Amino acid sequence: MRGLLACATLARRAAAASSTGGASTAARRHLAGAAEAAEAELKKTALYDFHVAHGGKMVPFAGWSMPIQYKDTIMDSTLNCRANGSLFDVSHMCGLSLQGSQAIPFLESLVVADVAALKDGTGSLTVFTNDKGGAIDDSVVTKVNDHHVYLVVNAGCRDKDLAHIGAHMEAFQKKGGDVKWHVHDERSLLALQGPLAAPTLQLLTKEDLSKMYFSDFKMIDINGSACFLTRTGYTGEDGFEISVPSENAVDLAKALLEKSEGKVRLTGLGARDSLRLEAGLCLYGNDMEQHITPVEAGLSWAIGKRRKAEGGFLGADVILKQLKEGPKIRRVGIFSQGPPPRSHSEIVSGTGENIGEVTSGGFSPCLKKNIAMGYVKNGLHKAGTEFKVVVRGKQYDAVVTKMPFVPTKYYKAP
């Protein structure tokens, strides 16, 4: 039934996230699939009962039953993350270790990052590319040491990522390459974000967190269990992602909430989406897809200098050519009037000509106005460029703006 409570941007995003198709039509067709999946068995994280006990509204997301929000509204949750802090269960995401003397050269054949150049215990955002230079997934990669890299990939991309990495690994091994993998299904992943993240976490570990900067990684004891700690996140705030043995996940979540004296609040996927959009971060399946290259997505900075010179990853020919000549389309940030644009809203010029498409959009709880990101033709991507976005058949004024929309507060090394 169509009506007030029969619509769901987020449910549709979940459908898109689990789709492997690139075109928007493919994502649309997956709606029916998502509904069926919703009714079939959904995977539950170790914190499922904890979410329900805390008022989590559970929804299907990429094959998992995840909290979209708790008792706080998405508006309040988003604001509280930036004022105090948020705790998210992101255990649906897939943690993966690659180990072996050639783990790094192997991974570099599939991603654009200069993994070899990373210092031990540091990481970077990267992109898995296909042979056309399009994005298979984005991922945070950490070089633990010369023979161990740790990755976290998107829940919705898990199956295709593992199939992709697995197939290439088999070929690599056949040629005598020394690499093996371990999927961390024994672990859960919590994201602690916001200004109270560090002071709260500090109460649960002896490690001096003031010496740990954005993108740093450590294997340390937190609340009595052996955790992988990365100073990273998906909100634009300072914060951490904590990979914890699943049997200790609920205790850790409880301890974090308790130590913050209730200021850090459980936060669901709804506010997480608002937060990442305000921070100008891509959502794979919306803002990045199989047919979008890292250059078009504005992630050229994530392509290592050596990789730009040498290539050696899938689709390097396409990507290096785009770096030289400029891409045909570019991801931009947008402010707009009228109703909030959502993904697939058309972008048109003042004369009504199609010039692009919105890939994510909504109302910014922090800025109290509409924000969106989307792709427009190269040349129309500069801040201040005016055009229209079409929402339900009507055109509304829009203007390109720099991202992030809300200033990021990463804890960077001095």
Added chain:
Amino acid sequence: MAMAASRSLWASRAASYLKISAFPRAFSTVLKDLKYAETHEWVKVDGDSATVGITDHAQDHLGDVVYVELPEVGASVSQGTNFGAVESVKATSDINSPVSGEVIAVNDELLEKPALVNGDPYEGGWIIKVKVSDAGELNSLMDDKKYSKFCEEEDSKH
């Protein structure tokens, strides 16, 4: 056509999962003299004029309303079909008209203060007034008791 396509995007069976209410919530307010549609709009009839809005239950599930799209005065609406939209932080939702007729007034105040839909759904948050063309249609709507039960049943399905 583009409009129809974008509309169809919002409608999804999966979406019904957004209605999940895993914690006991306070009862939403339901007013006695109103009639209610299954798509969670209310209508208050005064002679041949009907005021339409969305219910307390609906606004509670939608969360913070950030934009209300209104029709033009003079537009015709028909029972069970869409005439506008409410945007919350998380989603876009169609508003269907519980009655057929001609729009004789729209609540312009919502353009500046969409949150009236949350704070005052039955008074300040009204959406349109319609000159009713077929009073018989009102018989197909629910009264307050039926609607309360309908909401309970819908919530308990999830």
